[in-house]
Amino acid sequence: MAFNIDIIEQNILEYNRYLLDILLQDHTTGENIRWATDDYEHLGELYRAEAEIFPNLITGSSTNVIQPRVAKAAAEQSARTRSKAEVFTPSWICNEQNNLVDDSWFGRQNVFNTPVTNDNGSKGWIVNSDVIEFPDVKGKSWKDYVDARRMEISCGEAPYLVSRYDTVSGRAIPVNERIGLLDRKLRVISENVDEPDLWFKWAVRAYESIYGFEYQGDNVLLARENLLYTFIDNYAAKFGEQPSLIQTKSVATKISWNIWQMDGITMTAPYSKRENAGQISFALDALFSGATEEDDIYNKADTTAIPCVIMDWRSKVKVVYKDMLTGGSNGR
Numbered sequence: 328m329a330f331n332i333d334i335i336e337q338n339i340l341e342y343n344r345y346l347l348d349i350l351l352q353d354h355t356t357g358e359n360i361r362w363a364t365d366d367y368e369h370l371g372e373l374y375r376a377e378a379e380i381f382p383n384l385i386t387g388s389s390t391n392v393i394q395p396r397v398a399k400a401a402a403e404q405s406a407r408t409r410s411k412a413e414v415f416t417p418s419w420i421c422n423e424q425n426n427l428v429d430d431s432w433f434g435r436q437n438v439f440n441t442p443v444t445n446d447n448g449s450k451g452w453i454v455n456s457d458v459i460e461f462p463d464v465k466g467k468s469w470k471d472y473v474d475a476r477r478m479e480i481s482c483g484e485a486p487y488l489v490s491r492y493d494t495v496s497g498r499a500i501p502v503n504e505r506i507g508l509l510d511r512k513l514r515v516i517s518e519n520v521d522e523p524d525l526w527f528k529w530a531v532r533a534y535e536s537i538y539g540f541e542y543q544g545d546n547v548l549l550a551r552e553n554l555l556y557t558f559i560d561n562y563a564a565k566f567g568e569q570p571s572l573i574q575t576k577s578v579a580t581k582i583s584w585n586i587w588q589m590d591g592i593t594m595t596a597p598y599s600k601r602e603n604a605g606q607i608s609f610a611l612d613a614l615f616s617g618a619t620e621e622d623d624i625y626n627k628a629d630t631t632a633i634p635c636v637i638m639d640w641r642s643k644v645k646v647v648y649k650d651m652l653t654g655g656s657n658g659r
Contacts, residue, residue, distance in 0.1 A: 339552065343572055347382045349579040350551045353588055355596045355636045360544045360588045363597040367392065367545075377598040380544050393545045395484055397497040415494040419450040421487050422506035429511070432475065434462060439511055454504050458518045469519050473533050477508045481591055482539035485550035489557040502564040509537045509554065513561045523566055527574055530558060534581040535640035540589040540648075542597060547588045554582045584638045594649035595632035 339347050351359045359379035367374035370392070373384055385392050396415050422442065429438050438459060440452040461469050479487040486494045489507040493500060500506075503514075512533040520526045534554070541547045558578045562570040570578075590597050635648045 339555070343576070344382075346555070346576065346579050347386070349576065349583050350548060350555065351380055351382065352583045353596060354584055354638075355587065355633055356599050360547050361598050362544045363588065364543045364545065380548065385548075393548060395492070395497075395549055397492070397494060415483055416486060417450075417495045418486060418490055418493045418500070418506065419452065421490065421494075422452050425487060425506060425508055425511070428477070428508070432472065433467075439514070440506065452504075452506065456503075459515055469515050470529075472515055473512050473529055474536055476536050476538065478538040479508075480540065482541045482550055482586065483546050485539055485553050485586065488537055488539055488550075489553045491553055491557060491560070502560050505557075507557075509533060509557060512536070513557070517561065517565045526565060527562075527570070530561070531578065531581065534558070534578055534585065538585045538637065540587050540591065540635070542588065542590055544588060544597075547586060550586050551579075551582050554586060555579050581640075587635055587637060589635045589648065590632075593632060594652075595634050599633040600631060 339350070353360045359381060361379055362374060362376050365376050368376065372378070373381070383389075419442065422440065426437065426439070426442070430436050438455065440454045442450065442452050444450050459469070461467055461472065477488070479485060482488065484494070485507075487507060488509045490500050490505040490510055492498060502510075505514075513530060516526060516529045516533060520529055537554075539550060541550060555575070555578060559570060559575065562568075562574075588597060589595070634650075636645050637648055638644075639646050
């Protein structure tokens with residue numbers, strides 16, 4: 328199968344060498360995202376599951392190390408499904424489920440498109456080409472729609488957020504036919520704003536409203552790349568030129584915060600630990616036992632994984648994700 332979507336790391340690096348650095352950041356640990364999968368360990372020590380992902384490991388002659396699921400061999404897809412429950416939802420299903428979200432928000436059906444079954448039995452959609460109309464109700468303007476927060480859990484390559492390609496066939500999806508939650512926000516912005524600086528302002532707000540987390544590092548990077556290229560695609564479709572480097576880096580930074588690497592069960596950063604946890608454990612034991620740092624008690628000291636932190640862009644504060652769910656203090 329030929330995969331014709333341009334989401335390879337080398338092209339991001341050629342666009343600007345700092346963009347890939349931004350997309351690899353883990354804001355919880357202050358380091359880079361980690362591989363968090365043993366699929367790449369055959370390539371060497373630097374590709375171990377607990378190792379950080381660095382640009383030199385996935386660019387140059389290693390550009391094709393990370394590939395979208397649709398481009399992987401069937402055997403590898405099957406292995407990841409068995410070992411990691413990695414199943415990518417077909418784009419037509421993503422569309423119909425996203426439609427349900429919008430049906431509820433707008434109070435009417437098929438706002439952006441109408442699902443169809445083709446003559447060959449395949450499923451798809453027909454785009455509503457009319458400018459999207461918004462309810463004449465307070466809190467339901469196009470700006471409210473752009474600001475409405477959305478999140479994809481265990482997002483993989485983020486097919487519910489952006490749809491640059493069909494996750495099953497690999498077919499490129501034109502900008503005006505895309506069905507992701509972020510795709511829809513950007514469409515609304517383009518229909519309501521013609522001035523480039525104002526368009527960019529609202530595009531940034533759209534990116535600030537979209538969240539997603541994923542465990543495996545390759546998927547985190549692919550999701551981030553998909554969101555970044557979606558910005559570039561939409562800007563070019565609207566204005567006939569590429570966005571500036573400053574604009575692109577700004578959006579990349581938002582993405583690196585809002586698409587984050589997390590163990591969905593523990594809500595912590597994979598393979599992370601607080602070094603001071605061991606120090607505290609040693610200090611308490613040493614107080615009563617006279618132990619030294621060379622003693623076995625120090626080497627066996629417990630460590631604690633770091634709870635993931637995200638950004639609330641409206642209040643401009645960092646938020647501990649699990650505190651949002653448990654009702655704890657949400658500032659950091």
